[in-house]
Amino acid sequence: MTQELQRRLEALWGLERRHPKFDLDGTRALLSALGHPEARFQAVHVAGTNGKGSVCALVERVLRAAGLRTGLYTSPHLVEFRERIRVNGRWPDEDMLGDRLDVIEAIPGAASATFFEIATALAFDHFARERVEWAVVEVGLGGRLDTTNVLTPAVTAITSIALDHAELLGHTHSAIAFEKAGILKPGVPAISAVEHDAAATVVARRAEAVGAPLVVARDVADVQVAQQGDWGTRLQVECEPWGRFQLQMRLHGSHQRDNARTALAILSRLTALGLRIDLPALRKGFAEARWAGRLEACPGKPRLWWDGAHNTDGLRRMCQAWTDDLGFPPPAAIVFAAGRDKEARVMLTRLRMLAPAARVFVTRTANERALSSEELLLMAYSAGITAVAAPSVHEALEAAFAAVPTGRVLLCGSLFAVGEAMRVFGGAPGEQV
Secondary structure, eight states: OOHHHHHHHHHHHHGGGSOOOSSSHHHHHHHHHTTOGGGSSEEEEEEOSSSHHHHHHHHHHHHHHTTOOEEEEOSOOSSOGGGGEEETTBOOOHHHHHHHHHHHHTSTTGGGOOHHHHHHHHHHHHHHHTTOSEEEEEOSSSSTTSGGGGOOOSEEEEOOOOSOSHHHHOSSHHHHHHHHGGGOOTTOOEEEOOOSHHHHHHHHHHHHHHTOOEEEHHHHEEEEEEEEETTEEEEEEEETTTEEEEEEESOOSTHHHHHHHHHHHHHHHHHHTTOOOOHHHHHHHHHHOOOTTSSEEETTEEEEEEEOOOSHHHHHHHHHIIIIISOOOOOSEEEEOOBTTSOHHHHHHHHHHHOTTOEEEEOOOSSTTBOOHHHHHHHHHHTTOOEEEOSSHHHHHHHHHHHOSSSOEEEESOHHHHHHHHHHHOOOOOSBO
16 A cells, blocks of 8 residues: 555554444444445345354355355454455555545544544445445444444344453343344344354344344254365255255364354345345355455465454364364464453463463564553463563564474464464455455
């Protein structure tokens, strides 16, 4: 990107530090001034603690394979802001993005807007101007008060409920489920993949209260793992209207079965609404979908595997996939970073169970909410881990490679850490996915 656009986007990112707003008025005001672009495309709206990004990537890629013009809005980005906003897999042109930033920043009241309000306005404006037919939109945080919740989608879905962002969403599964279920709309079909009993009950009650027809994903799609390896995952599926068939995808881990089930339930519902999605499109979309930074090898340094799991439930799934699904031996070294709002000590304890003999390096990312390497060092010691502190992700990885000349190195705990590693070693999503 040009230095000027980079400067402006960094300033935009800096708005994240502002105190969160507890209403949707700011987003609605920006979109109203832009002529309500959110009303000019159909949408699938996906919330959840873990898995929502993978579900969005799968659904969007299938819709694109079916010949539809698609938009995809996700967060956070790994290396470059434009990753968040894609049309048919391609991110926005620099000049166009700069011009639309000018327009949005000139709207009365925009000076007090938050980062996510402006980013969401940029995305929906871009989708409308690019004549997107179907947008797949990932909730950024929670659901009820997330900036994306100005949509009136064709289908909504909730992937999972786990304890994360408790300071904003609540300290129980039920409280978090209430916030996630805030995306449910009267008359709009909803898919629930929530496994936690109390949380699932909250979602079901909320659906009934607002009049959203709710189905459980596992009642729509029967999905079993047929085979796994470092090449990806093969699934045996039974789902209407396609019947019984196999799918192959690049995503790793048995937890991706759950995400595939949710994506299939969404797509099945879309066909019931009249959308034409044939089996070849389904197979092509699943085979080509990539959700970068989630349990994958660095293409330029195959010994390095990274995973952006940044809460205890996500890390548990990653560890299970490492041993049970991929069949890998324990990593020879682990590089760990985490945000200040995460249960870092619990995560470190789980990593010790995965690889008790691994060399462990703790570090901090450039994100202002990151725990320092010194804080993580103390947490590691309290978890029974002898760790080494490094001042940056790059330096921690170089130290890990030097300490273990053979065997895999695992980077985890933070999507920001994965993004910083991608800047050095490659593997970022890039302009086209």
